[in-house]
Amino acid sequence: MIIKVCGLKFEQNLLDVSALDIDLVGYNFYEPSPRYVQNKLPNISSHIKKVGVFVNASESFILQKVKEYNLDYAQLHGDENPEFCTKIKACIPVIKVFRVKDQLDMNFLNSFDFCDFFLFDTATKQYGGSGKKFDWSLLNEFDIKVPFLLSGGIGPKDLDDILKISHLKFVGIDINSKFEISPGLKDIDKVKFFVDEIKKAS
Numbered sequence: 001m002i003i004k005v006c007g008l009k010f011e012q013n014l015l016d017v018s019a020l021d022i023d024l025v026g027y028n029f030y031e032p033s034p035r036y037v038q039n040k041l042p043n044i045s046s047h048i049k050k051v052g053v054f055v056n057a058s059e060s061f062i063l064q065k066v067k068e069y070n071l072d073y074a075q076l077h078g079d080e081n082p083e084f085c086t087k088i089k090a091c092i093p094v095i096k097v098f099r100v101k102d103q104l105d106m107n108f109l110n111s112f113d114f115c116d117f118f119l120f121d122t123a124t125k126q127y128g129g130s131g132k133k134f135d136w137s138l139l140n141e142f143d144i145k146v147p148f149l150l151s152g153g154i155g156p157k158d159l160d161d162i163l164k165i166s167h168l169k170f171v172g173i174d175i176n177s178k179f180e181i182s183p184g185l186k187d188i189d190k191v192k193f194f195v196d197e198i199k200k201a202s
Contacts, residue, residue: 001202002172003195004051004149007035009184011042016188018044020195023172026075029065030055034183035176041069051075051095059087066092075119082111089114095149099123100134104142113145119174122152140167147171154178156194163201173198 006026008014018025025044028035029052044050049072052065056078065071074088075095085094093116098109101123109118122134133153147169150162155178162173177183179190 001198004174005191006174006176007184009035009037013185014041017186017191018048020192021199022048022195024049024051026051026053027069028053049073053077062088063091085112085115095119097121106142115146118146118148119151120148136161136165139165144169149174156190159197159201
């Protein structure tokens, strides 16, 4: 199972997290977020892919950050349309985020089926990092055609519920606020224990 740790912004914390058995790290470039990355971050192991998180950002801003931080993916977390995502995908692989309340619009979803991954998060006034869950069992009911990650309120006690998701396109999870000491600062022991447990179980 793919594990992404999102919302990292402190140098030593990033290095400690990237020493764990994870696959992706997320850097948040949405300025209103308390996890907004303002400083240059250190190089990490090349087997861990770097994801830039953007919310309704301009193409030029995204491409600037791709170059500056040597990103491997652009995670588009706002109201970006398929045309915009296509333009970004011409430059870098795209993770498109959909905020879920109690339903999925499959026609809308399918218009983004060229993206590399989908990510399903909880619909709130914020763009991610809310610590709130939606009904994850919903995902088993839909014919989602793109490999997807689950986000939204995942915490240290959620292993059993994650393993109940049986969808063939479910490939990983994105953890964030429930593993923090403060916004952007992850509790390494909590993350390590959870990562070890989920890798063992899956």
